[in-house]
Amino acid sequence: DTGVSQDPRHKITKRGQNVTFRCxxxxxxxxxxxxxxxxxxxxxxxxxFQNEAQLEKSRLLSDRFSAERPKGSFSTLEIQxxxxxxxxxxxxxxxxxxxxxxxxxxxxxxxxx
Amino acid sequence: DAKTTQPNSMESNxxxxxxxxxxxxTISGTDYIHxxxxxxxxxxxxxxxxxxxxxNNRMASLxxxxxxxxxxxxxxxATLRDAAVYYCIPFGSGAGSYQLTFGKGTKLSVIx
Numbered sequence: 001d002t003g004v005s006q007d008p009r010h011k012i013t014k015r016g017q018n019v020t021f022r023c024x025x026x027x028x029x030x031x032x033x034x035x036x037x038x039x040x041x042x043x044x045x046x047x048x049f050q051n052e053a054q055l056e057k058s059r060l061l062s063d064r065f066s067a068e069r070p071k072g073s074f075s076t077l078e079i080q081x082x083x084x085x086x087x088x089x090x091x092x093x094x095x096x097x098x099x100x101x102x103x104x105x106x107x108x109x110x111x112x113x
Numbered sequence: 114d115a116k117t118t119q120p121n122s123m124e125s126n127x128x129x130x131x132x133x134x135x136x137x138x139t140i141s142g143t144d145y146i147h148x149x150x151x152x153x154x155x156x157x158x159x160x161x162x163x164x165x166x167x168x169n170n171r172m173a174s175l176x177x178x179x180x181x182x183x184x185x186x187x188x189x190x191a192t193l194r195d196a197a198v199y200y201c202i203p204f205g206s207g208a209g210s211y212q213l214t215f216g217k218g219t220k221l222s223v224i225x
Contacts, residue, residue: 042215098210099158
């Protein structure tokens with residue numbers, strides 16, 4: 001297993017368009033997390049899944065943001081009607097329960113023009 | 114969440130030891146102290162964590178104060194690849210813990 005994979009690495013979109021990012025976690029990890037990071041700041045928690053259940057989503061930034069993990073494996077994060085303020089790095093991480101360390105992917109950098 | 118205080122930036126010469134401090138005076142008795150680092154254009158990378166005793170692994174050592182209000186991440190011989198932002202994060206160990214709360218961290222520069 002090569003770690004957490006995120007696709008695409010970079011995305012440029014026009015304001016108002018919808019975008020979807022994919023995350024493939026480490027296969028034996030049951031938890032999957034999404035974070036957002038803006039320039040000069042630490043990552044900010046958005047949501048997490050345990051298997052296919054989304055156990056926390058109150059930190060999603062608005063109702064334009066949604067995430068799924070349909071079969072408890074890969075996950076997608078969708079942003080509808082993108083705004084310039086959505087420009088950021090979107091990071092995915094996975095873990096086995098709440099123990100030990102989280103493994104992060106390299107992120108998807110979104111630029112909204 | 115416990116509040117943490119870290120220096121904004123630090124410098125080290127290559128091959129010298131580096132001590133990165135973190136204050137977490139409001140940490141709860143059951144929170145572990147986790148350290149992550151983030152290299153440029155990468156996601157954060159787990160470094161080490163501990164509860165009360167000092168911890169060592171292949172990447173670093175973690176020294177935890179007896180009162181647990183502070184800790185120090187020790188890189189024994191800094192290399193250019195250690196240049197990164199280092200984050201200190203108190204984190205619970207229970208099944209209900211899930212959110213890593215990142216501050217701004219310490220940006221470590223390594224001088225050749």
